[in-house]
Amino acid sequence: MRSRTPLLASLVTALALLTVPIPAAAQESAEGTYIVQLRPTLGKAPRTAAQDQMAQVGGELVGVYEHAFKGYTARLSASAAEQLKRNPNVLTVEPDAExxxxxxxxxxxxxxxxxxxxxxxxxxxxxxxxxxxxxxxxxxxxxxxxxxxxxxxxxxxxxxxxxxxxxxxxxxxxxxxxxxxxxxxxxxxxxxxxxxxxxxxxxxxxxxxxxxxxxxxxxxxxxxxxxxxxxxxxxxxxxxxxxxxxxxxxxxxxxxxxxxxxxxxxxxxxxxxxxxxxxxxxxxxxxxxxxxxxxxxxxxxxxxxxxxxxxxxxxxxxxxxxxxxxxxxxxxxxxxxxxxxxxxxxxxxxxxxxxxxxxxxxxxxxxxxxxxxxxxxxxxxxxxxxTGNSNWTDDSGDGVKEPLLDVHDATRY
Structure with a gap:
């Protein structure tokens, strides 16, 4: 049964870690960590785009990603995050979560x-x-x-x-x-x-x-x-x-x-x-x-x-x-x-x-x-x-019985 559960961690490889000098005022205003997803059609390399955007809004770059998706993680103030959301090269700006x-x-x-x-x-x-x-x-x-x-x-x-x-x-x-x-x-x-x-x-x-x-x-x-x-x-x-x-x-x-x-x-x-x-x-x-x-x-x-x-x-x-x-x-x-x-x-x-x-x-x-x-x-x-079997009792009450994993078949496994 295709049910949904408290989420597991997402997989994304950190391409590179880049830190750029930022003004003390920007550091003081940093309020949280955000995941910024760049548009897939962006012509720039994610690292270059991330550095440019940090220079524009102020913030601290943490990690840059280019394999699982184009984007980066950064420490930003709330106002900087809102500013990035209006950038035409940015797809999403999401606050980090536990x-x-x-x-x-x-x-x-x-x-x-x-x-x-x-x-x-x-x-x-x-x-x-x-x-x-x-x-x-x-x-x-x-x-x-x-x-x-x-x-x-x-x-x-x-x-x-x-x-x-x-x-x-x-x-x-x-x-x-x-x-x-x-x-x-x-x-x-x-x-x-x-x-x-x-x-x-x-x-x-x-x-x-x-x-x-x-x-x-x-x-x-x-x-x-x-x-x-x-x-x-x-x-x-x-x-x-x-x-x-x-x-x-x-x-x-x-x-x-x-x-x-x-x-x-x-x-x-x-x-x-x-x-x-x-x-x-x-x-x-x-x-x-x-x-x-x-x-x-x-x-x-x-x-x-x-x-x-x-x-x-x-x-x-x-x-x-x-x-x-x-x-x-x-x-x-x-x-x-x-x-x-x-x-x-x-x-x-x-x-x-x-x-x-x-x-x-x-x-x-x-x-x-x-x-x-x-x-x-x-x-x-x-x-x-x-290849799963149904030799078990589904007493969850959801009305949908998922198969039980079964690896006995040597012609498949």
């Missing part, structure tokens, strides 16, 4: 989607098969030294400017997401849906699990600049009631470049229609299933191994957002995965459901199957939905 992560052996989730039943994945406790795919985890960062993860690149985009080879996961959320996507099939910890997938950790959330739209814009820009390498983006974050034209265009441009964008629906147990970017029409929005035993049939009872609440096995998770904007569901309750500091943890949320689908998208786009067009990306979304 976004949050949706937090909360063979893990039960991987078993429930029939990962071990697919011989192509060779889940057997031996690290002899790694899925040939690159997945960007746009989140709180990823523990790049974790022994159970294959982290090949990272960037810290918290400020609206991306710094390569930087960005420690000081929260744990991003490392947990990365493990569900692609933890190694070895003798320690869990195994991911796409074992050994190459992880690109893009830090847009801080130690408290929150970030800004500007950081997401920078992160998405970083990813889209690497569209020739990266097949899938996971966004287990977002905000309720917020929106951003710049980030929406960044997501569209990521999909146009062939990247599959997977987003968590949110954990407020409401309709996802107001959650951004879960309500974006091009993404794969994922709700959460409670699965207590890793098996179909609903016989796992209602006792949760990691929480004080109860929730019946094989039903909609009691916290999950729902609605017509949701495309697919996946296990999200009491999911065991990697954690910061080389550790492991069991937590819950649609943030934990989304990377199951991102891992499955990684399998579908691995090797020579990499999409390079919008049609190719959306075809992967269609396959994820078409």
């Amino acid at each position: 976004v949050i992560g949706f937090p909360q052996t063979v893990p039960t989730g991987v078993r429930r989607i029939f990962g071990p039943a697919n011989p192509n994945l060779d889940i057997d406790g031996t690290d002899d098969v790694r899925i040939n795919v690159d997945v960007a985890v746009v989140d709180s960062g990823v523990d790049q030294t974790h022994p159970d993860l294959n982290v090949v690149a990272r960037a810290n985009c918290l400020t609206g400017l991306c710094v390569n080879n930087s960005g420690t996961d000081d929260n744990g959320h991003g490392t947990h997401v990365a493990g569900t996507v692609g933890a190694l099939d070895n003798t320690i910890g869990p195994v991911g849906v796409a074992p050994g997938a190459r992880i690109h950790g893009v830090k847009v959330l801080n130690a408290a699990g929150s970030g800004t739209l500007a950081g997401i814009a920078a992160g998405l820009n970083w990813v889209v600049a690497r569209a020739a390498t990266i097949e899938v983006i996971n966004l287990s974050l977002g905000c309720n009631g917020c929106s951003s034209s710049a980030i929406s265009n960044a997501i569209t441009n990521a999909v146009n470049a062939g990247i599959v964008v997977v987003v968590a629906a949110g954990n407020s147990h409401v309709n996802t229609s107001s959650f951004f970017p879960a309500n974006h029409p091009d993404v794969v929005t994922v709700s959460a299933l409670t699965d207590n035993d890793g098996l179909p049939g609903g016989a796992g009872g209602s006792t949760l191994s990691c929480r004080s609440e109860t929730d019946q096995d094989d039903t909609s998770a009691f916290y999950s957002n729902f609605g017509a904007t949701v495309e697919i569901t996946a296990p999200g309750t009491c999911i065991y995965s990697t954690w910061r500091g080389g550790g492991y943890s069991t937590i819950s949320g649609t943030s934990m459901a989304s990377p199951h689908v991102a891992g499955a998208a990684g399998i579908l786009t691995s090797g020579t199957r990499k999409p390079t067009t919008r049609a190719g990306s959306l075809a992967v979304r269609s396959t994820l939905i078409a």
Whole structure:
């Protein structure tokens, strides 16, 4: 069901960081951070246009973007922002806003989607098969030294400017997401849906699990600049009631470049229609299933191994957002995965459901199957939905039953 949820961070790669001298009076009047989207038809390079506009209105340039969309982030006074809105070369001027992560052996989730039943994945406790795919985890960062993860690149985009080879996961959320996507099939910890997938950790959330739209814009820009390498983006974050034209265009441009964008629906147990970017029409929005035993049939009872609440096995998770904007569901309750500091943890949320689908998208786009067009990306979304099963109980009350992720078919996955 295509429901919408509090938004995850948007992906935009920061092209460059430019600071220009500005008068002390202008610095004193700076009141906030804004994302400025330039018109796509603008003849000037985004960097040049941004510098010219800052010289005209006064302000402090933070980051410039040219891959996911043409634009920049700047510190501006309210009056300067209004002045920019009247500039014929400017498409939108949007105030920055806060976004949050949706937090909360063979893990039960991987078993429930029939990962071990697919011989192509060779889940057997031996690290002899790694899925040939690159997945960007746009989140709180990823523990790049974790022994159970294959982290090949990272960037810290918290400020609206991306710094390569930087960005420690000081929260744990991003490392947990990365493990569900692609933890190694070895003798320690869990195994991911796409074992050994190459992880690109893009830090847009801080130690408290929150970030800004500007950081997401920078992160998405970083990813889209690497569209020739990266097949899938996971966004287990977002905000309720917020929106951003710049980030929406960044997501569209990521999909146009062939990247599959997977987003968590949110954990407020409401309709996802107001959650951004879960309500974006091009993404794969994922709700959460409670699965207590890793098996179909609903016989796992209602006792949760990691929480004080109860929730019946094989039903909609009691916290999950729902609605017509949701495309697919996946296990999200009491999911065991990697954690910061080389550790492991069991937590819950649609943030934990989304990377199951991102891992499955990684399998579908691995090797020579990499999409390079919008049609190719959306075809992967269609396959994820078409290969799902209905062997679960949708008790959300929204009247639309989304399929449950199912990767058992070796002819497709």
